[in-house]
Amino acid sequence: MSTPAVQVIRPVRGFAGFRLHELWRYRELLAFLTWRNILVRYKQTALGIAWAVLQPLFLMVVLTLFFGSFAKRGGIPGPIFFYAGLVPWTFFANAVTQSSNSLVGNANLISKVYFPRLTAPIASVLAALVDFAAAFSVLIVLMLAYHTYPSTWAVAMLPALLLLAIVTALGSGLWFSALNVAYRDVQFVIPFLLQIGLFASAVAFSTANVSEPWRTLLGLNPMATVVQGFRWALLDAQPGPGWMAVLSIPVALALLASGAVYFRQLERTFADVI
Amino acid sequence: MSSRAIEVEGLGKQYRIGASMPAYRTLRDSIADMARGRRERPSREMIWALRDVSFEVEQGRAIGVIGANGAGKTTLLKILSRITEPTAGEARVRGLVGSLLEVGTGFHPELTGRENTYLNGAILGMPRREITRKFDEIVSFAGVEKFIDTPVKRYSSGMYVRLAFAVAAHLDSDILLVDEVLSVGDFGFQRRCLGKMQEQTSAEGRTVLFVSHNLASVKMLTERCLWLDKGRIQAFGPTDEVFRRYVASHGESTRGGFVDLSDVTVGRPRGKQLGGELCFESLELIDAEGRRTDTHLSGDPITFRIQVRATQPVSARVTVRCLVSTVEGVVVFSTESGPREAELEPGVYEITMALDPSPLQPGTYTVELDVVTMSDYAAAASQDLLPTAATFHVEDNPAFADERFAILYERRGLVRVDGEWSPLAEAHDPTGELDAALPASQQG
Secondary structure (H helix, E strand, O other), X not given: OOOOOEEEEOOOOOOOOOOHHHHHHOHHHHHHHHHHHHHHHOOOOOXXXXXXXXXXXXXXXXXXXXXOOOOOOOOOOHHHHHHHHHHHHHHHHHHHHXXXXXXXXXXXXXXXXXXXOOHHXXXXXHHHHHHHHHHHHHHHHHHHHOOOOOOOHHHHHHHHHHHHHHHHHXXXXXXXXXXHHHOOOHHHHHHHHHHHHHHHOOOOOOHHHOOXXXXXXXXXXXXXXXXXXXXXXXXXXXXXXXHHXXXXXXXXXXXXXXXXXXXXXHHOOHHHHO | OOOEEEEEEEEEXXXXXXXXXXXOOOHHHHHHHHHXXXXXXXXXXXXXXXXXXXXXXXXXXXXXXXXXXXOOHHHHHHHHXXXXXXXXXXXXXXXXXXXXXXXXXXXXXXXXXXXXXXXXXXXXXXXXXXXXXXXXXXXXXXXXXHHOOOEHHHOOHHHHHHHHHHHHHOOOOOEEEEEOHHHOOOHHHHHXXXXXXXHHHHHHOOEEEEEOOOHHHHHHHOOEEEEEEOOEEEEEEEHHHHHHHHHHOHHHHOOOOEEEOOOXXXXXXXXXXXXXXXXXXXXXXXXXXOOEOOEEEOXXXXXXXXXXXXXXXXXXXXXXXXXXXXXXXXXXXXXXOOOEEEEEOOEEEEXXXXXXXXXXXXXXXEEEEEEEXXXXXXXXXXXXXXXXXXXXXXXXXXXXXXXXOOOOOOOOOOEOOOOOOOOOOOOOOOOOHHHHHHHHHHHO
């Protein structure tokens, strides 16, 4: 056995770094928390993981009924057009809702045990990815049913678009979860923001409905790029998210970086304030 | 080789307290603060939960941490386990730290015993492989084999605690920080856990910091002891010596023991205002040394000195009754002074009731006082009744911690009773059956 490492505990002044190596050391806990989030979410529900599919499906029906004639779909059938946008959007909404509650919901853990606090919101986002996978597989079934197949290389951009969604969700999740510890107002604000986001992210319409320069400016909201990007990659919906992405990527990265710094900054007071 | 496992130097932790500190801030507060301007913010009252704490612990030692509530014991453990940051000073900790500030942290009611075992292990810092390896041992230690695939929300509270503690007891770490967790769970199980902890202390060179109110278990587990008082170290040294000083200081550090009852209105059906002939004036609780205190050691005598005011001349048979209950409301006993004939002029009178030795076990108790007059057998009239005249505490007596096997034979039940025992002697058996059986078994 090697000599055990010495841990020095002292007050930290200024920014303490992200301590990513420590996060790596606790990867097993991250896996366990993710697994718990998934397990607990559907315990004692009759429909179980089917809810992950039913949520976007119901919204799809509503949007098809009310916005079906308004959205410029370029010949794409309504249900599949809306559902393709709802899949990444539902992931984002779930990830943000759950991660913003991840610290307050684990208050007893935070105040009784040490672990890198970043694991809590990250585990929530990872758990939401499982729901995403379920909803996405239904999307594939729908595409087969409507005989709609991706025909261009654009489909290869799908992982990048998903990554953009993850970065955006985690960035928002870090901000909201840290804010929620000090200000419980956050839990009232989030449902409201997500309702607005549903419309601001072009879920209910196509970016073809928006004229320039507003269309490109919509890219300030990375989720608008993701939503339109999914339709573009899978269904050849026009226009592609090209210029929007140029705006979205730096916005998403800035959101993640600032969220992480803010989170780390507040982290040291979590146990005292929560 | 005795290397230092824990070195603490000038450690301090400051908290905000008082009405100006809400449990958590709302956005409105922050906006209001901003509007007021930062400088005009009311200065918040700060208190040091821990101040200038310095000590060293050698590897493999078990250290007890004692002190009254709010002395900073938990804060110390929270800093050492990195749950919260210190405000001042520094601590160096050598090796993997396991902390047990609560049993079953992270247990989720919806998950099964098996799932919770893995999850709780991961939270405490056990690698998955290690949990898998120890899984059967943990489950049989907790005795929940049959229910391991049942959600823990269906567990009895005893099973829940046993499983939670079993996971923690199997945690391998160089340093173990334990806070008051042994106060839960049933007695036999506590004993096994203490055994498990001790076995690991001596055999594996593990360092243990052990916070407890149960002086007997501190005494049994530790050779050295740290006594904290109001965030500062009062004493650090051999457990026996620290205990002696801790007990000696006791009478001085506690207040109370005197209650002015003349103005009490809560729960008082008749009082001075209502024209009772006799009303309670005051109640004093007095310890073995004749000092007024609301904190007593178990087994020591307690004297109740009760003052009663006669508001008018009284000529009747008078009974004062005193009823002692636990804070949970379980009546431990009641005792009456009479009835006795009394001829009283208006004025203040005094009566005492002594419990010597007091049968009360460690805990918090309330006193109900009641005074009744009887002019004849048929007409009894309650003159004054105080449902909670006073509250007092009985604490663990370190004298009992000296008894051998104090943990094994901790006194249980509401009262501490010393039965009069004969020596173990040859059986007296009128039927003669035992007499026939006994020699055979003795031979075998």
